Amino acid sequence: MATVRQIQNVANLISSIQVLDGKESVFPTWRSRLDDVLGFQNTLDIVKGTLTCPKEASKTESSHTWSVEYTKGYSPSEITTDWDALSDLACYTIRLTLLNPLAQRYRKVKPASRLYSTIVNVYEKNTRARRMRLQEAFWNARHNPNEVIALWIGQI
Numbered sequence: 001m002a003t004v005r006q007i008q009n010v011a012n013l014i015s016s017i018q019v020l021d022g023k024e025s026v027f028p029t030w031r032s033r034l035d036d037v038l039g040f041q042n043t044l045d046i047v048k049g050t051l052t053c054p055k056e057a058s059k060t061e062s063s064h065t066w067s068v069e070y071t072k073g074y075s076p077s078e079i080t081t082d083w084d085a086l087s088d089l090a091c092y093t094i095r096l097t098l099l100n101p102l103a104q105r106y107r108k109v110k111p112a113s114r115l116y117s118t119i120v121n122v123y124e125k126n127t128r129a130r131r132m133r134l135q136e137a138f139w140n141a142r143h144n145p146n147e148v149i150a151l152w153i154g155q156i
Contacts, residue, residue, distance in 0.1 A: 006042060007043075010040055010041045010093065013037045016037075017033040017034055017037060018030050018033065019097060019098065020097060020099060021102075022099065022101075024123060031120065031123075034093075037093065038093065038094075041090070043089060043090040043093070043112065047094070047112045047116045048113065048116070049113040086112075087112040091111070094116060106118065
């Protein structure tokens, strides 16, 4: 039996997130607070990409056996449309925390995991922390002499 998700109303928490206005100084607090709100909303695993969209049920499986708890919340592992609704809800929540020009820029980006990773990649691309992580990954990478050097470099 699949787990049922209870969706929490986070409307009053959205105002506690500092609006992402395109400045790098706002990004760390924005990301931290947004992760907290999405976790409370119970959509963080969709946004992070750890819960992927379930595959459509084949046409041969015509019987829809929903769990008894289905009416209490969303069950993304059973129904693809519920996963889409949760992803859309997360997208709306993320866009509500963006300054209007940024929200307009990302308004058609879906699913929520792509929207979140696109925004994070823009802000992490040139940060000092990212450069340090890349440098650490470079120096800690181990090359297998049996592999092509290009594959080893591609890991980093």
